[in-house]
Amino acid sequence: MRRRILAWSMHLFTATGAIWGFLAILAIQQHDWKAAIAWMILAMFVDGFDGMLAQRFETPRLAASIDGALLDNILDYLNYVVVPVFFLWEADFLPAGSKLWVAIAILLSSAYQFTQIDAKTEDHYFKGFPCYWNVMVIYMLVLQLPAWVNLAFTIFFVILIFVPVKYLYPSRTSFLRPLTLALTYAWAILGIYGLMLYPRVPEWLVQASFVYVAYYVLASLLPFLLRRKKEATI
Numbered sequence: 001m002r003r004r005i006l007a008w009s010m011h012l013f014t015a016t017g018a019i020w021g022f023l024a025i026l027a028i029q030q031h032d033w034k035a036a037i038a039w040m041i042l043a044m045f046v047d048g049f050d051g052m053l054a055q056r057f058e059t060p061r062l063a064a065s066i067d068g069a070l071l072d073n074i075l076d077y078l079n080y081v082v083v084p085v086f087f088l089w090e091a092d093f094l095p096a097g098s099k100l101w102v103a104i105a106i107l108l109s110s111a112y113q114f115t116q117i118d119a120k121t122e123d124h125y126f127k128g129f130p131c132y133w134n135v136m137v138i139y140m141l142v143l144q145l146p147a148w149v150n151l152a153f154t155i156f157f158v159i160l161i162f163v164p165v166k167y168l169y170p171s172r173t174s175f176l177r178p179l180t181l182a183l184t185y186a187w188a189i190l191g192i193y194g195l196m197l198y199p200r201v202p203e204w205l206v207q208a209s210f211v212y213v214a215y216y217v218l219a220s221l222l223p224f225l226l227r228r229k230k231e232a233t234i
Contacts, residue, residue: 007054007062014050014068017043017075024083028090033141034198036087040134041191043079047072048188052171073114076131081110084133093140094154095147102154106133109161124172125220129160142194142201167220176219187212 024039054060054068085103088094094102110131113119121127136157140150168175170184190209194201 003058004062006057007059008066010050010054010057010059011063011066011068011071013046013053014071014075017046017079020046021075021078021083024079025086028083028087031090033091034195037138037141037195037198040079040083040138041188041195043075043083044134045188047076047079048171048184077110077114080131080134081107081114084137087134087137088154091137091141093137093147093150095151098151102151105158106154109158113161120169121166124169124174125166126169127164127166128162129157130167130169131161133157138191142198142206165220165224168216170216175223180215180219183212183215 020039020043024036024043027033027036027039050072059068085106088106089099089103110133113128113131116127118127136153168180170180173180187209190205190212194205194209197205
């Protein structure tokens with residue numbers, strides 16, 4: 001009974017993502033950016049650990065009547081797509097007149113990304129840009145770049161959804177997994193510290209966080225580049 005309770009509690013833990021997403025929407029509506037980021041980070045924390053904990057407590061076997069993967073996808077679409085799109089809508093990040101069509105582009109392209117049969121590949125990668133729109137809007141808030149630059153980045157990421165490049169799934173990809181997890185945790189700690197300091201986030205902290213972004217991109221592309229090099233030598 002104790003094991004079953006723990007297994008079912010993991011579904012409940014995942015489901016709390018709906019609460020944090022809703023609270024983020026309320027904070028965004030009030031333009032309380034710091035609170036919104038806090039709820040968004042909490043939602044990412046739940047998403048980062050629920051899968052590992054579910055495996056630890058045998059949730060797929062002991063609480064099999066709930067489709068944990070479906071629940072996770074629903075809440076990921078809420079927290080990684082809908083919430084940041086509303087953030088873009090309420091914040092002054094994009095050029096005037098572009099908000100509606102940008103929102104539509106993100107919502108539709110992300111729906112495509114989430115529903116691909118191999119969106120998460122058998123070797124545990126994401127195929128196409130993995131809809132990190134929540135991370136994007138947080139950087140937009142902190143960096144305060146010109147609106148046209150934000151628009152260019154957004155269009156670029158929408159296009160990347162349809163480019164079948166594989167990206168690291170930090171908690172599951174075996175390639176460089178210990179290093180990836182260590183850097184992911186370090187990046188998360190920097191993010192929490194930056195939230196505590198917001199709106200006076202020091203420049204060094206932002207630059208340090210980009211070390212992880214650069215690593216993530218390079219580590220995602222490295223297996224592809226090595227494979228192409230191997231094929232070229234055959």
